Amino acid sequence: MYEFHGWFGIAESPEEADTGTLQRGIDELRERVEALDWSTGEAVLRAHNGEWFVRADGLVNRRRDEAEELDALTAFIARRFPGAWGLLYERSDGLPAPPGPGAFRVRVLARGEVATRLDPFLSPxxxxxxxxxxxxxxxxxxxxxxxxxxxxxxxxxxxxxxxxxxxxxxxxxxxxx
Known part of the structure; x- marks a missing residue:
């Protein structure tokens, strides 16, 4: 089983959401999100009160294409939008320790960097x-x-x-x- 839930706020820099090329970046991001075809999960790009967000959720029988595509999407967001921020919670029976099976790992996106953390709230x-x-x-x-x-x-x-x-x-x- 592979379960994931995450959200990312989209911004071109930590100071400004739009430094002049946000719409072009949103168009690129929309293409990537719309190309995802997950049978038991989804990724969506939405604007809320003028700010853009990506949300991804899913539960599949085992870690497969969805995980690789989610990794690529997260890396793209970090690279293209260095002001983006957000969290991605993942749980899989096949995760290496730490956290291993029976726990969530959290990927934290901030300032163009993705860091992996152990979950303090839902794990074990x-x-x-x-x-x-x-x-x-x-x-x-x-x-x-x-x-x-x-x-x-x-x-x-x-x-x-x-x-x-x-x-x-x-x-x-x-x-x-």
Whole structure:
């Protein structure tokens, strides 16, 4: 399985969205986006309030042409629009570690550069967004249901602290088991 979700704001420079050749660049970008023919995904180019954005989403059985074409589209946007910005979240059973299977990687586009980052919000996929048969019931008992306020003092709070591990930014996330 290969899943991707991303958006990119289009700008010719960090100071100005249009330095004189934006329309020509948008025309080139539109050709590239319209040439994509993904059966279980899409990429679209849209203007919102005078600003241009590319959005890409898809879920395919395995990493194949869509991944290569998305890589090429991201590289084109970075090269042609050095003021562009955005995020691309990707998950695949075949991703090498890090992040490996069961986690998202995030490609961050800013100032003409694409950097790969580990996802701090949805990874590891189990138990953050998917149930794990061995872990989910125990975590549900310890953490409560979604939206429930975590306790501040009790034996339940102690067990929550045991399951959650602090990280460098002060946010607690489930430990890998």
């Amino acid at each position: 996929v189990r138990p953050i967004i998917e149930d794990s048969p061995a872990v989910a019931p125990d975590l549900t008992r310890q953490l409560g249901s979604p939206g429930e306020q975590l306790p501040t003092s009790s034996s339940r709070a102690a067990s929550v602290r045991h399951v959650l591990a602090p990280v460098h930014d002060g946010v607690r996330r489930p430990r890998h088991r």
